[in-house]
Amino acid sequence: MNLNKTTDPSVINFKELYSLQGKVIIISGACGLIGRAFCESVLQFGGHVVVADIEQAYPEKFAAELEKKHHIPCMGMSVNVSDKQSVIELKNKTLEKFGKIDGLVCAHQNKSHLKFEPFELVCEENWDTVIEVNLKGTFLLCQIIGSYMAEKRSGSIVTMPSTYSNVAPNQNLYKGTSLGCPAAYSASKGGIDALSRYLASYWADKNVRVNMITPHGVWNHHEEQFEKNFAQFSPMQRMSYNYEVAPALIYLLSNASSYVTGLNLKVDGGWTVW
Numbered sequence: 273m274n275l276n277k278t279t280d281p282s283v284i285n286f287k288e289l290y291s292l293q294g295k296v297i298i299i300s301g302a303c304g305l306i307g308r309a310f311c312e313s314v315l316q317f318g319g320h321v322v323v324a325d326i327e328q329a330y331p332e333k334f335a336a337e338l339e340k341k342h343h344i345p346c347m348g349m350s351v352n353v354s355d356k357q358s359v360i361e362l363k364n365k366t367l368e369k370f371g372k373i374d375g376l377v378c379a380h381q382n383k384s385h386l387k388f389e390p391f392e393l394v395c396e397e398n399w400d401t402v403i404e405v406n407l408k409g410t411f412l413l414c415q416i417i418g419s420y421m422a423e424k425r426s427g428s429i430v431t432m433p434s435t436y437s438n439v440a441p442n443q444n445l446y447k448g449t450s451l452g453c454p455a456a457y458s459a460s461k462g463g464i465d466a467l468s469r470y471l472a473s474y475w476a477d478k479n480v481r482v483n484m485i486t487p488h489g490v491w492n493h494h495e496e497q498f499e500k501n502f503a504q505f506s507p508m509q510r511m512s513y514n515y516e517v518a519p520a521l522i523y524l525l526s527n528a529s530s531y532v533t534g535l536n537l538k539v540d541g542g543w544t545v546w
Contacts, residue, residue, distance in 0.1 A: 273426075273527050289528040292319035296370040297525060298362065300353055300413060301380030303329035305492050306432075306514050310379055313518035314525070315342040322366050323348040325380070345369075353380050353409030359416045372424075375525045376417045378410045378431045378464075383457040391455045399456045406460035407467070414471055414482075422478040428525050429480065431468045433536065434461035435488040438544055442505055449498045465536065472534035481533040483524045487517045488540035507542030 276283060297314050301307045302323040311321045315338055323335040327350040335348025347369050352358040366373055382405035389398065410431055421427025436458040446452050465484065472482040489502055491511040503509045517539050523529050524537065538544060 273530055275530070286528075289530075290317065290522055290526045292317040292375075292522070292526055295319045295374040295525070296322065296366065296372055297375040297377060298322040298324055298366060298373060298413075298417060299377040299379055300324045300351065300409070301378075303331055303334050304379065304381070305490060306487060306517055307379045308334075309514040309518040310377055310521050311338055313515075313522055315344055315346070317522055317526070318344070319375075319525075320344060320370060321346045322362070322370075324351045324353075324362055326350060326352070353413060354404040356412055356416070359412045363417050363420060367420075373417060373420060374427060376413060376421070376427070376429045377521065377525070378413050378429070380409055381406055381432070381457075383454055389454060390452075394455065398454075402454065402456035403460050403463075406457070407463040410464050411467060414467070418471065418475065418480060418482075421480045422475050425479045427480045428529075429468075429471070429482045430521060430524050431464050431482070431484050432461075433465035433468070433484050433486055434458065435486055435538075435540055435543055437461035437463075437465045438486065438536075438538075445501050445505060446498070447501065449495050449501070451495065451498055468536075469534050476533055481524075481529070483529070483533060484536040485517065485520050485524065486536055486538045486540060487512065488538070488543050490514055490517065505543070505546075507545060510541070512539065512541055 292314055297319050299307055299310050302311050303325040314321050323331040325331040332348035335346040339346040349362055351362050382402050418429055436453055441453040468482050468484050489511040491513055502511050520537050520539050
């Protein structure tokens with residue numbers, strides 16, 4: 273980005289700052305609830321999306337659907353984010369198709385298989401699985417794709433910690449429901465938060481910005497009792513929707529946030545205010 277050294281805002285096209293026209297954005301976990309909203313928003317702002325997800329999510333099929341709808345070249349690829357060779361292949365295939373990488377969004381996560389498991393009963397295998405996918409996966413994506421950006425001296429990385437890497441879960445939220453939040457999830461997301469801050473400082477002089485988005489309470493056909501509980505503890509008295517998270521991504525990927533790095537942008541309806 274070429275910056276204007278000026279105090280005159282009238283010479284700045286503020287609307288254009290949000291454009292992602294021609295930018296190539298890799299999104300891990302792209303077929304998930306929030307990932308799909310991220311893909312849609314990036315394409316609406318003119319960017320190319322690399323849909324990266326596990327094979328069972330059919331990322332190639334989703335990428336083809338997006339390309340047909342928006343008439344913008346996309347790419348889908350099955351990736352195991354906890355496997356270094358798989359991530360290297362993701363980088364190489366993206367460069368083969370598009371010739372560059374402008375943004376990385378780490379939207380993958382694993383916690384579902386621990387949803388009902390009390391801390392006292394968590395086995396090491398389940399703990400390791402969550403840490404491997406969430407934290408190690410973010411590490412590998414940032415190391416391999418972020419290093420490319422640092423060499424090119426340009427890029428934007430957006431990671432996703434959690435409300436529960438900022439505050440502890442309110443156990444009353446889950447009363448009367450079958451839901452819960454595993455300790456491994458909080459621990460892995462806390463690591464992502466710390467890693468992101470580290471990289472924001474580490475790559476700042478390479479013109480690679482590293483920021484975070486922390487959503488909370490994103491509705492996905494939750495149990496009625498959970499929705500009622502959530503409303504009691506949220507200042508906005510409701511859950512959020514995936515499309516409400518996506519505008520934050522456009523800001524952080526685009527030139528509109530050219531002087532922003534190390535930020536944890538909370539889209540949590542004020543949950544962490546109290």
